[in-house]
Amino acid sequence: MKRLKGNGLKWLSLLLCGSLLVLSGCAASSAVDEAKEKKKESSTSETSDTVKVGILHSLSGTMAISEVSLRDAELMAIEEINESGGLLGKKIEPVIEDGASDWPTFAEKAKKLLQKDKVVTIFGGWTSASRKAMLPVVEQNNGLLWYPVQYEGMESSPNIFYTGATTNQQIVPAVSWLLQNKGKKFFLLGSDYVFPRTANKIIKAQLKAEGGQLVGEEYTPLGHTDYSTIISKIKDVKPDVVFNTLNGDSNVAFFKQLKDAGITAKDLTVMSVSIAEEEIRGIGGDVLAGHLAVWNYFQSTDTPENKVFVEKYKKKYGKDRVTDDPIEAAYFAVHLWAEAVKKAGSFDVDKVKKAADGIEYKAPSGTVKIDGETQHTWKIVRIGEIQPDGQFKELWNSGKAVKPDPYLKSYPWAKDLMN
Amino acid sequence: MSVFVTQLFNGLSLGSIMLFIAIGLAITFGLMGVINMAHGELIMVGAYATYVVQQFFAQYAPQSMDYYYIIAIPVSFFVSALLGLGLEKSLIRHLYHRPLDSLLATWGVSLILQQMARTIFGAPNVAVLPPEWLDGGVHVAGMVFPYKRLFILAFVAVSIFALYMYLNKTAAGRRIRAVTLNRDMAACLGISTQKVDAYAFAIGSGFAGLAGCALTLLGPIGPTIGTYYIVDAFMVVILGGVGKLIGTVLGAFGIGLIGTLTEYSTSATMAKVITFALIIVFLQWKPSGLVSMKTRSLD
Numbered sequence: 001m002k003r004l005k006g007n008g009l010k011w012l013s014l015l016l017c018g019s020l021l022v023l024s025g026c027a028a029s030s031a032v033d034e035a036k037e038k039k040k041e042s043s044t045s046e047t048s049d050t051v052k053v054g055i056l057h058s059l060s061g062t063m064a065i066s067e068v069s070l071r072d073a074e075l076m077a078i079e080e081i082n083e084s085g086g087l088l089g090k091k092i093e094p095v096i097e098d099g100a101s102d103w104p105t106f107a108e109k110a111k112k113l114l115q116k117d118k119v120v121t122i123f124g125g126w127t128s129a130s131r132k133a134m135l136p137v138v139e140q141n142n143g144l145l146w147y148p149v150q151y152e153g154m155e156s157s158p159n160i161f162y163t164g165a166t167t168n169q170q171i172v173p174a175v176s177w178l179l180q181n182k183g184k185k186f187f188l189l190g191s192d193y194v195f196p197r198t199a200n201k202i203i204k205a206q207l208k209a210e211g212g213q214l215v216g217e218e219y220t221p222l223g224h225t226d227y228s229t230i231i232s233k234i235k236d237v238k239p240d241v242v243f244n245t246l247n248g249d250s251n252v253a254f255f256k257q258l259k260d261a262g263i264t265a266k267d268l269t270v271m272s273v274s275i276a277e278e279e280i281r282g283i284g285g286d287v288l289a290g291h292l293a294v295w296n297y298f299q300s301t302d303t304p305e306n307k308v309f310v311e312k313y314k315k316k317y318g319k320d321r322v323t324d325d326p327i328e329a330a331y332f333a334v335h336l337w338a339e340a341v342k343k344a345g346s347f348d349v350d351k352v353k354k355a356a357d358g359i360e361y362k363a364p365s366g367t368v369k370i371d372g373e374t375q376h377t378w379k380i381v382r383i384g385e386i387q388p389d390g391q392f393k394e395l396w397n398s399g400k401a402v403k404p405d406p407y408l409k410s411y412p413w414a415k416d417l418m419n
Numbered sequence: 420m421s422v423f424v425t426q427l428f429n430g431l432s433l434g435s436i437m438l439f440i441a442i443g444l445a446i447t448f449g450l451m452g453v454i455n456m457a458h459g460e461l462i463m464v465g466a467y468a469t470y471v472v473q474q475f476f477a478q479y480a481p482q483s484m485d486y487y488y489i490i491a492i493p494v495s496f497f498v499s500a501l502l503g504l505g506l507e508k509s510l511i512r513h514l515y516h517r518p519l520d521s522l523l524a525t526w527g528v529s530l531i532l533q534q535m536a537r538t539i540f541g542a543p544n545v546a547v548l549p550p551e552w553l554d555g556g557v558h559v560a561g562m563v564f565p566y567k568r569l570f571i572l573a574f575v576a577v578s579i580f581a582l583y584m585y586l587n588k589t590a591a592g593r594r595i596r597a598v599t600l601n602r603d604m605a606a607c608l609g610i611s612t613q614k615v616d617a618y619a620f621a622i623g624s625g626f627a628g629l630a631g632c633a634l635t636l637l638g639p640i641g642p643t644i645g646t647y648y649i650v651d652a653f654m655v656v657i658l659g660g661v662g663k664l665i666g667t668v669l670g671a672f673g674i675g676l677i678g679t680l681t682e683y684s685t686s687a688t689m690a691k692v693i694t695f696a697l698i699i700v701f702l703q704w705k706p707s708g709l710v711s712m713k714t715r716s717l718d
Contacts, residue, residue: 220687252639260565282544
């Protein structure tokens with residue numbers, strides 16, 4: 001036993017020495033690598049005929065479900081630009097990074113893209129948490145980030161362009177429409193995190209101002225799957241509308257159990273803000289049929305640009321694939337950036353930002369335009385009814401693009417929300 | 420009054436689901452002492468097996484689509500049981516008496532299984548549409564009791580009864596109990612403990628598959644379905660008292676009822692907090708759970 005111990009100590013010290021050696025070797029070689037890298041970079045960025053852009057989405061982890069298709073849409077847009085001769089005579093070269101559904105990783109990879117790869121812009125993110133993680137990084141490095149998903153508003157960074165809807169392009173018009181068409185009594189149901197809580201704060205202020213009535217407000221943990229009690233509560237207070245800000249898988253459980261409890265879309269309208277074509281596939285069109293969702297784009301949106309877009313996307317990625325709002329916003333973000341670069345005549349971030357104001361692009365959802373002041377986009381708002389085949393039938397749209405107003409400055413009832 | 424009855428029913432229903440997800444674990448963890456982190460993924464396998472059966476029927480026998488679920492029940496049991504058997508033979512058997520190692524190893528297995536599901540079925544959820552005869556519910560005095568929930572209650576009752584009969588009335592079941600009580604003594608008496616371990620693990624896994632089959636009626640079917648239920652499953656088994664099936668039953672219904680009753684007067688998040696707090700307090704008072712096992716070998 002004693003000998004063994006002595007031996008063990010010896011081995012341990014040997015191991016320690018060995019690992020120290022290896023470590024110091026690594027440090028030395030990485031310093032060399034870095035020097036090489038620097039040399040290479042400074043030479044490539046001057047003379048090469050390509051320009052690098054970053055694509056940063058969760059390609060693994062829980063958010064991969066949604067974000068992989070955004071990457072696909074962005075790559076498709078980049079390919080289109082390259083096929084039509086590139087940008088300022090250069091081919092675009094995407095550098096793809098995986099945020100792995102982990103917010104610190106998003107910050108780290110954004111930093112890597114900006115500092116090491118020297119990308120001229122990044123397209124990326126889905127959750128608000130990932131955006132908030134990348135925000136300080138792009139601001140400190142004076143980078144550019146295009147964020148393609150609807151979110152809770154109350155933000156505008158000089159280094160971020162928002163191509164998804166802000167609240168006044170999705171939630172606020174939906175609430176007004178519901179009040180006019182479906183009834184006054186609202187039940188708010190959401191997942192327990194920042195987006196639903198902020199959204200519901202806005203909805204409550206709006207209900208107060210526009211004569212609606214709040215009859216219930218419930219939050220469930222992310223991943224919650226038993227909605228029988230909440231459905232009991234809904235039955236009890238008999239709302240006209242359930243405004244649903246549940247995120248992810250909980251939606252499947254909620255809608256299945258709602259149907260089981262004998263409540264159909266005829267009895268009660270559920271309006272959702274995060275169920276799109278992609279999500280309907282997993283819940284089942286039959287279960288959701290008749291319920292509503294509000295977005296800026298549906299796969300069924302009837303524009304010539306969209307016909308081409310959907311056909312191309314399916315041809316490239318498979319006929320089972322569907323397009324939806326964030327996919328479209330990710331796609332036209334690349335084109336908007338390209339237009340801004342062309343106008344600026346340069347890839348320089350400050351010049352591109354300056355040139356971006358008022359840039360228009362004929363997106364699949366209609367013409368979108370960058371609002372220079374907030375760096376959000378003007379978009380058309382659409383309310384659709386879910387059909388058994390998983391597609392939307394449009395019930396209403398705003399006609400023309402709605403000016404983005406992330407801080408809801410133009411709504412008197414939203415004054416107290418700022419504080 | 421009707422609210423109370425509805426909530427009582429919801430509590431029973433939630434309890435039955437808790438029991439279903441925990442009963443397999445009660446065998447593998449409770450009886451065999453293996454901390455099986457892959458239990459949730461065995462549930463997932465059962466759920467996907469149901470999905471595959473549904474797809475198969477939709478493809479080859481659309482006219483008898485109504486009955487696919489009847490076939491899916493045994494299929495999900497055997498698929499999960501076989502996988503469990505393979506797992507026991509290749510990995511778990513080397514880890515008996517090393518609970519922490521079994522925790523790590525089975526957690527690795529759970530990650531592998533999740534990734535396999537993602538590769539085979541894709542990352543998004545798949546839609547399992549329940550058979551039509553389970554749509555709707557019984558209307559009593561303004562209350563609706565969904566057929567699916569009633570069906571799950573019956574399904575659980577039958578499964579538990581079958582398990583009870585197996586463990587108490589058959590020779591093979593008695594051997595499992597003997598090994599649980601005192602492995603060395605059982606081995607001395609000529610029981611092949613290796614064989615018994617393998618069967619017991621396969622049965623536990625099979626019950627996870629049945630739970631997965633039942634869950635397709637209620638919630639999402641995706642690669643991460645197991646992670647939602649694994650904590651609840653351990654909670655039930657530990658609260659019930661390790662090593663006793665009756666404790667698992669009591670623990671499951673206790674948590675179900677407390678959960679739904681507090682949720683009605685508070686909120687879903689609060690109910691979860693209160694339930695956890697009560698369990699912690701209870702385990703301080705009775706560390707061995709609701710029903711404790713009296714045996715020297717477990718001390």
